[in-house]
Amino acid sequence: MRTAYPRLYERFGPQRWWPAESRFEVMVGAVLTQNTNWRNVEQAITNLKKARLMNPERMYLNRRRLPALIKPSGFYRQKVKKLTAFLKYFLSRYRGDLRRLKRRPTGVIRKELLNVWGIGPETADSMLLYALNRPVFVIDAYTRRILSRHRIANAAMTYDNMQALFNRCFKPVSRFYNEYHALLVRVGKTYCKKHDPVCTECPLRRS
DNA sequence: TGCCAGGCCGGGT
């Protein structure tokens, strides 16, 4: 686990996450990408931008247009509900102002986000890490799969367990967490898909 | 062509 990062970085280079023009766009993307291919999410985001709704107030006021716009990202009826819940929270609590949100401690924001319908641990942590640059390690399906296939963790570990594992190994540096998670997703996409056997080509494999 | 993608919720045991 300690040696994984340099190997991944050497192999794949910087991943430039999160691809977005604003922090708000990152948060919207975090919801839209739930169990969804990023390519589909990009179409939805493009639609939102073209409609000039990539901003909290206007997105909320025009929420009736959301179904058609985010349809390509799948699960779209649920996601409209999720975005609306998030917008209501963000607008009522912080006036849709990132500067206000950024003043709050990480733990407080995380709790608030987890309290929003449709935002679970991964989505909350993605927002914290990639929109607010907080040193929070994001655990996703690839991370679980990679760690369990390499027998570093077992599949039964909870989200919080696995996150604690990283926190014990590494100092909380957001740039590093940012790149590390992105690299895990990158290697997972190529070498660790759902039904793949343990892969002999995997750059993480111990030789 | 079927299978999968950067989860989460709610109801059932």
Place this chain on the structure above:
DNA sequence: ACCCGGCATGGC
């Protein structure tokens, strides 16, 4: 406390 079905589209 876990387990599982539902949610939906587009790409390969």
